[in-house]
Amino acid sequence: MANDGLxxxxxxxxxxxxxxxxxxxxxxxxxxxxxLKIVRAVGVGFIVMGAIGYLVKLIHIPIRHLITV
Known part of the structure; x- marks a missing residue:
């Protein structure tokens, strides 16, 4: 029986x-x-994620300054 498990x-x-x-x-x-299709898809992904990050940061900075003042 032990042999079966082993x-x-x-x-x-x-x-x-x-x-x-x-x-x-x-x-x-x-x-x-x-x-080339894969490279384009990855490039578009980088651009989209960068744009989203930039917009979030752009919105976050004024809100943070309003809260801390």
Whole structure:
């Protein structure tokens, strides 16, 4: 009975490695068009998050000065 538990524990890393190898083999390198699309999406995300942060800071500064005065 103790052997069954030990076998199950030893199968987990082997199964993980096998599934990991299958995943890596299915992955493909993006072509130039797909890479450009990803770069654009990330760039737009940076710009949007930066704009939101700037607007929050822009609103927060006057409110903070009104509270502390």
């Amino acid at each position: 076998e199950k524990i030893s199968e987990i890393p082997l199964e993980f490695i096998k599934e990991g190898n299958t995943f890596i083999n299915r992955c493909t390198k993006p072509d130039a068009a797909e890479f």
